[in-house]
Amino acid sequence: MSDTDKYAAAVITSRRDLAPDLWVIRIKPDMELPFRPGQYVTIGLPRNGKVIERPYSICSSPTEQEIELFIERVPDGELSDPLFDLHVGSEMVVRKRTKGLFLKEAPVEVPHLLVATVTGIAPFVSFLRMLVERDRAGTWTPVPIAALHGASRSEELGYYDELRMLDADFPWFTYLPTVSRPWENPEWGGETGRVEDVLRKHADAMMHPGNGAVFLCGHPGMISNARALMRRRGFDDKEIREEQYWPD
Ligand SMILES: Cc1cc2nc3c(=O)[nH]c(=O)nc-3n(C[C@H](O)[C@H](O)[C@H](O)COP(=O)(O)OP(=O)(O)OC[C@H]3O[C@@H](n4cnc5c(N)ncnc54)[C@H](O)[C@@H]3O)c2cc1C
Secondary structure: OOHHHHEEEEEEEEEEEEEOOEEEEEEEEOOOOOOOOOOEEEEEEEEOOEEEEEEEEOOOOOOOOOEEEEEEOOOOOOOHHHHHOOOOOOEEEEEOOOEOOOOOOOOOOOOEEEEEEHHHHHHHHHHHHHHHHHHHHOOOOOOOEEEEEEEOOHHHOOOHHHHHHHHHHOOOEEEEEEEOOHHHOOOOOOEEOOHHHHHHHHHHHHOOOOOOEEEEEEOHHHHHHHHHHHHHOOOOHHHEEEEEOOOO
16 A cells, blocks of 8 residues: 555644643644544654654544644654654644544443543544534534543643533533642642542542443553552443553
8 A cells, every 4th residue: 555545634723732742732634533532633744755653542533623632742652752743734644544443342320430641632522522513403412521631740641621611510520630749849738649549549439330430541641540449439341441552
């Protein structure tokens, strides 16, 4: 398959920097790329005659015209490092097909616990934006949904304002952000510790085995700790879904 069969071109339309190694971009591909919440887009940059490509979860709701991505720059990362140097107007390539099964079976009629580290919030933002649209359209009967989001510092909680506003506006949604280095963040008044600690503290009050689904996304260590914690509470593997961003 040639590169033109595989890839479309995409241009960066906006960029929001959160921390020295974290940023949000919106890209506009030159063709339509349909997707579901929980899916990822594979983006790439040409380097030395080949395309370096990696998957990134989509933050946009499927009804949005642009694709929003929340990216962490990995030191010397083959793609994230050069991606960080791109600005509004810069171009990249995107695979013509979005992929991924995460959240595919999110049963929107039972409570959900969404647990993320830093950029792992991306697929949940897409999911929540979709549910808000459905709620406003009256096409969804709300069920309780909680998002637990962990980061080292509050500036890394890339969707803090949006999710706080959702929490205030929609009784079905609870947002529980936590920072693990509160001593670097003296103004922080929320939960502290790793997101697994917050999960341990609140899980029993939020949902019960047999009547809920748990979705874990991001850091491999968080995923294995959170999965073990939920299993100990009686959840079976069918009730726990995960999207791991890099190998353990
Ligand atoms: C389904 C899926 C969705 C993903 N979605 C996102 C997303 O929304 N946002 C995002 O930033 N990344 C996401 N990733 C990770 C992303 O695809 C890349 O792996 C990441 O950007 C590093 O690529 P790189 O080429 O810069 O580093 P590489 O040169 O490929 O890797 C460098 C090393 O860093 C490790 N690594 C990769 N990511 C991280 C990280 N975040 N922190 C610490 N070490 C890491 C790798 O295991 C590797 O050992 C996703 C991965 C998967 C599988």
